[in-house]
Amino acid sequence: MLRKVSFVTSNVHKFEEAKAVLTQFDIELVQIPTPISEIQSDDLREIVIYKAMEAAKVVDPPFIVEDTGLYIGELNGFPGPYASYVYKSLGLRNILKLMTNISNRSAVFKAVGAVVYRENVFKIFESSVKGTIADSIRGGHGFGYDPIFIPSGSTHTFAEMVLEEKNRCSHRGRLFRKIGSFLTQVI
């Protein structure tokens, strides 16, 4: 039996990545692009829990909300949970400008998801992937920081990988495999 689950996100790239993973669990993902207000917090979990509560006012369960952060070690974790705003304002070139003359280019991509699977019942999942910030913008796939993030164990940026390849090693791919596995047990 095909289970239907909503993903509350206005980001079609995130939706496509999540959909590709959940299909493997016989789950049909439906995009709900309704904008949900987010709180400012250094903690992705706080942002996601708040987002889940806000979304619950307008979306029926089962649904998923997710938030992503990019943490660059030598920049004290910048841009962190504000990755999306910083991408739109500064852009990738300015991130590379900040990284000039920095030899330690370590960074971590984190994804946190909340699954609201019944009224007022939810569960939080977290995944991350370590990597480095590339010296230049590379690749045409993906979105956001994908052209400058090289996951550990690879020589390619996320943007140099097709969706299935990125999903195998990415924070979001890992997150949605956990979510898929959980959903098959509860719905």
Place this chain on the structure above:
Amino acid sequence: MLRKVSFVTSNVHKFEEAKAVLTQFDIELVQIPTPISEIQSDDLREIVIYKAMEAAKVVDPPFIVEDTGLYIGELNGFPGPYASYVYKSLGLRNILKLMTNISNRSAVFKAVGAVVYRENVFKIFESSVKGTIADSIRGGHGFGYDPIFIPSGSTHTFAEMVLEEKNRCSHRGRLFRKIGSFLTQVI
């Protein structure tokens, strides 16, 4: 008669600046350092309205909440309303690094305040000051971006001015003069 008004802020520098202005209106300002959650928004007014609603759950009127943003033109308005987070993570040196080889160093400091003067009744005020980003970190007064912001018409950064001097030309000084003038009419 001395009127008492609360300012909900954990920032003692903001409190001292506001207090100095409101004293001129015979208003005694009391700091309430309770942390209030903030939403993520590109619009300072949205952040302040939400903050006022959150603060109203725990603070009695009359009270004030305020938020500040620094908008650097050539960085598409970065860091904007995330000025505080960016200050803590990137710091001033990295802002100057982003500005290397940029000749147009124009920036605007904006402050938005909400005055909740009776239960469920509030009014919004806005002020701003134009200026430029300095070439180096200068001065020991103030806080945050003060050492790199030179208001138009001056050759000094805010951090090279004593509090009274900064208040005369700053976004926050202007804001609290508007608020003081309003408060004397309604409370």
